[in-house]
Amino acid sequence: MKADLDRLMAARELSAILVTGGEHQNTPRAYLCNGVDIHGGMVIKKHGSEPILIVGGMEIEEAGHSGLTVYNRDSLGWPEIYTQAEGNRSKAFVLFWGKLLETFEIAPGKIGLYGTGDLHEWLELARRLTEVYPDNPIVGETGMTLFDEAFVTKDAGELRIMREVADKTSEVLQATWDFIGSHRAEGETVVKADGTPLTIGDVKRFVRRELMDRELEDTDMIFAQGRDAGFPHSRGEANMPLQLGQSIVFDLFPRQLGGGYFHDCTRTWSIGYATEAVQETYNLVMQAFQTAVDTYAEPGQPTHTMQEAVLDYYEGAGHPTIRSKPGTSEGYVHSLGHGVGLNIHERPSISHLAKEDTFQKGNFITIEPGLYYPDRGLGVRVEDSFIIDDAGELISLTSFHKDLVLPLKG
Amino acid sequence: MKADLDRLMAARELSAILVTGGEHQNTPRAYLCNGVDIHGGMVIKKHGSEPILIVGGMEIEEAGHSGLTVYNRDSLGWPEIYTQAEGNRSKAFVLFWGKLLETFEIAPGKIGLYGTGDLHEWLELARRLTEVYPDNPIVGETGMTLFDEAFVTKDAGELRIMREVADKTSEVLQATWDFIGSHRAEGETVVKADGTPLTIGDVKRFVRRELMDRELEDTDMIFAQGRDAGFPHSRGEANMPLQLGQSIVFDLFPRQLGGGYFHDCTRTWSIGYATEAVQETYNLVMQAFQTAVDTYAEPGQPTHTMQEAVLDYYEGAGHPTIRSKPGTSEGYVHSLGHGVGLNIHERPSISHLAKEDTFQKGNFITIEPGLYYPDRGLGVRVEDSFIIDDAGELISLTSFHKDLVLPLKG
Numbered sequence: 001m002k003a004d005l006d007r008l009m010a011a012r013e014l015s016a017i018l019v020t021g022g023e024h025q026n027t028p029r030a031y032l033c034n035g036v037d038i039h040g041g042m043v044i045k046k047h048g049s050e051p052i053l054i055v056g057g058m059e060i061e062e063a064g065h066s067g068l069t070v071y072n073r074d075s076l077g078w079p080e081i082y083t084q085a086e087g088n089r090s091k092a093f094v095l096f097w098g099k100l101l102e103t104f105e106i107a108p109g110k111i112g113l114y115g116t117g118d119l120h121e122w123l124e125l126a127r128r129l130t131e132v133y134p135d136n137p138i139v140g141e142t143g144m145t146l147f148d149e150a151f152v153t154k155d156a157g158e159l160r161i162m163r164e165v166a167d168k169t170s171e172v173l174q175a176t177w178d179f180i181g182s183h184r185a186e187g188e189t190v191v192k193a194d195g196t197p198l199t200i201g202d203v204k205r206f207v208r209r210e211l212m213d214r215e216l217e218d219t220d221m222i223f224a225q226g227r228d229a230g231f232p233h234s235r236g237e238a239n240m241p242l243q244l245g246q247s248i249v250f251d252l253f254p255r256q257l258g259g260g261y262f263h264d265c266t267r268t269w270s271i272g273y274a275t276e277a278v279q280e281t282y283n284l285v286m287q288a289f290q291t292a293v294d295t296y297a298e299p300g301q302p303t304h305t306m307q308e309a310v311l312d313y314y315e316g317a318g319h320p321t322i323r324s325k326p327g328t329s330e331g332y333v334h335s336l337g338h339g340v341g342l343n344i345h346e347r348p349s350i351s352h353l354a355k356e357d358t359f360q361k362g363n364f365i366t367i368e369p370g371l372y373y374p375d376r377g378l379g380v381r382v383e384d385s386f387i388i389d390d391a392g393e394l395i396s397l398t399s400f401h402k403d404l405v406l407p408l409k410g
Numbered sequence: 411m412k413a414d415l416d417r418l419m420a421a422r423e424l425s426a427i428l429v430t431g432g433e434h435q436n437t438p439r440a441y442l443c444n445g446v447d448i449h450g451g452m453v454i455k456k457h458g459s460e461p462i463l464i465v466g467g468m469e470i471e472e473a474g475h476s477g478l479t480v481y482n483r484d485s486l487g488w489p490e491i492y493t494q495a496e497g498n499r500s501k502a503f504v505l506f507w508g509k510l511l512e513t514f515e516i517a518p519g520k521i522g523l524y525g526t527g528d529l530h531e532w533l534e535l536a537r538r539l540t541e542v543y544p545d546n547p548i549v550g551e552t553g554m555t556l557f558d559e560a561f562v563t564k565d566a567g568e569l570r571i572m573r574e575v576a577d578k579t580s581e582v583l584q585a586t587w588d589f590i591g592s593h594r595a596e597g598e599t600v601v602k603a604d605g606t607p608l609t610i611g612d613v614k615r616f617v618r619r620e621l622m623d624r625e626l627e628d629t630d631m632i633f634a635q636g637r638d639a640g641f642p643h644s645r646g647e648a649n650m651p652l653q654l655g656q657s658i659v660f661d662l663f664p665r666q667l668g669g670g671y672f673h674d675c676t677r678t679w680s681i682g683y684a685t686e687a688v689q690e691t692y693n694l695v696m697q698a699f700q701t702a703v704d705t706y707a708e709p710g711q712p713t714h715t716m717q718e719a720v721l722d723y724y725e726g727a728g729h730p731t732i733r734s735k736p737g738t739s740e741g742y743v744h745s746l747g748h749g750v751g752l753n754i755h756e757r758p759s760i761s762h763l764a765k766e767d768t769f770q771k772g773n774f775i776t777i778e779p780g781l782y783y784p785d786r787g788l789g790v791r792v793e794d795s796f797i798i799d800d801a802g803e804l805i806s807l808t809s810f811h812k813d814l815v816l817p818l819k820g
Contacts, residue, residue: 021529023755025435039630039643057739061641074737083736087763090552114530119431120522120557122529123536123550140533142500147530208622212615220449220668231471233449258630326493327484329467345433353497 015109021117033066037259153362166397184410197241230374244272266383425519431527443476447669563772576807594820607651632661640784654682676793
């Protein structure tokens with residue numbers, strides 16, 4: 001969590017961090033700006049000091065919502081430097097950086113560069129900054145980075161927000177269930193009052209409106225039916241009519257409108273009735289889900305133990321997995337779960353290959369076993385998001401029920 | 411445009427480009443994937459060859475929509491390498507990169523790294539790749555980069571899509587005008603049928619629904635009233651009731667749902683009536699807009715001439731500008747326009763400081779003069795998006811009218 005940042009900087013021997021990037025959604029910057037996704041600017045945090053935010057005049061008003069001390073780039077000499085550099089932005093930035101090192105009295109030592117942005121631009125800028133200011137080399141890192149480590153545990157303020165997002169997301173699942181259920185069938189096709197088919201596009205439009213009414217936004221939900229449900233990341237075809245008796249994988253992972261915290265959950269539905277194949281697959285996935293939850297014991301436990309329990313279960317039931325058959329696209333083909341926060345995918349990973357990740361108090365994680373058989377025209381996945389609370393308990397925040405068969409009332 | 415890529419690579423002496431990044435919206439990758447924003451993977455393009463796409467098993471289905479030749483990472487040996495690297499992703503990637511250099515017979519020479527992603531990760535990865543494979547150093551660039559140059563001109567396929575997005579955006583402006591106009595006033599406040607105030611939040615919800623019904627998505631529109639309109643990038647306060655006689659800056663820049671091409675336009679509205687101050691400011695901005703359009707002569711003309719004409723006009727009328735008073739937050743405080751495409755801000759810049767940019771056939775650009783006086787509680791901006799067509803003509807694609815006073819019919 002945020003309180004760990006100085007410790008994490010010290011472990012990396014960083015005298016400061018520079019968190020920047022362009023207009024792109026930028027999670028490290030938004031994190032330091034208390035969840036406010038500023039459309040530009042940079043955050044500098046010296047070891048042991050509060051972060052400060054430097055923005056252009058255009059962002060000064062939104063920057064005020066960050067709660068940080070904000071500096072207008074122009075009052076730090078940017079216009080003069082930009083003119084001096086004859087309008088060459090990168091040349092100007094190199095000069096400006098020298099001014100910042102001096103103004104904010106940044107001690108000699110490594111400076112960690114973080115953020116989301118244009119790789120080509122920052123690769124070259126970092127090279128030049130290091131060349132011109134060799135006392136403050138700019139460094140990157142891979143693997144479990146400083147922000148990955150900070151994101152692994154959420155503080156009370158973050159969890160309060162994430163519970164709200166969870167509750168609203170469950171409401172949208174319920175509303176969608178009711179919406180589909182209000183229709184009727186003609187033959188095997190779900191139809192609207194006027195007799196035209198209800199399509200996946202119609203459902204997605206409904207879901208997006210329900211999200212927006214709750215100040216959430218869709219980030220490319222999955223609503224995939226039949227064979228498409230057999231591909232874990234297939235989004236579903238907008239013009240496909242909903243059919244009875246098919247498996248429908250509905251993976252909803254909205255975030256707060258305008259950039260913010262995510263929720264992540266999946267349900268598999270079969271409208272009207274379930275075929276024997278879908279029902280059997282669903283039963284196996286539900287059993288795998290329960291196996292995963294039951295495997296959790298306490299903070300400190302390696303996360304791979306949970307995935308291994310699920311792999312053992314599926315393999316014991318005769319299904320291929322990515323462990324028994326690496327690269328398979330049939331059976332159980334992905335890892336069991338991941339952290340969620342300002343990013344949809346964070347650490348810890350719950351994978352048999354992630355040997356170093358452990359469960360910790362303050363984790364916000366998904367558990368999402370599935371089974372996929374595209375050639376048999378079906379796929380099933382069930383997913384809740386959980387926290388590990390102060391008592392070390394694993395608690396689901398996705399309150400919506402997991403029923404498979406969605407009856408039509410229309 | 412895309413047909414220029416080999417020429418642009420040759421000018422930079424690049425033997426190949428690597429376009430990658432994480433799940434973030436990634437414009438260079440989406441561009442090479444023909445507008446399909448894949449949620450991962452990398453594109454490699456050797457000089458003189460078609461680009462290829464390498465993705466994990468989870469993205470294989472969406473990758474199929476790119477039209478590129480797609481390789482499954484797993485069939486290129488990733489699982490074995492990942493196991494060999496004991497689950498250390500970055501170590502595995504360095505090994506995997508060697509395999510790719512060999513498999514795709516990439517000639518010795520510089521490799522340009524492009525894309526949007528985690529700066530810390532790629533700064534470190536690029537360093538290691540260059541260290542381990544010194545015949546293929548990984549390089550970045552700043553300023554007018556390879557993709558900036560390619561994006562400057564749109565090909566016929568891109569313009570066809572962008573015209574559609576433009577038409578839909580104008581429809582949403584009209585629908586919003588009609589929606590607000592259907593209300594009534596109590597005193598100076600716009601109210602709904604039940605007598606409660608119509609707020610900026612209500613209007614934004616309406617706009618987002620209208621966008622979604624047309625398969626567009628909001629990317630944080632501006633709907634800022636009164637003093638807020640005086641700050642060019644203020645988004646507006648959701649709970650603020652709409653008032654008569656205020657200047658409202660409505661800057662709408664949606665894109666195709668799920669990542670795609672943008673449109674960009676702004677209108678300033680005053681509900682019921684306009685005060686003398688707002689009307690006068692609006693008249694000046696409209697005159698500046700016309701001045702800008704009239705200044706355009708032909709392809710090859712430097713873009714800064716257009717901004718200079720507007721600066722001359724405003725300064726002649728007694729208003730401060732960023733040229734006469736650098737860093738001013740009153741008067742005309744920003745550049746005149748910019749390119750638009752898969753990014754909301756692209757080259758060319760229309761700024762008095764961008765001395766090297768010129769107008770070209772195939773440009774898609776905004777023209778957006780404004781005047782801002784936050785301390786007098788007002789701001790006005792008017793913006794259309796234009797193309798420069800095959801005949802070299804500057805043509806507005808934003809068809810919605812520019813009337814200031816929005817009458818209430820309710």
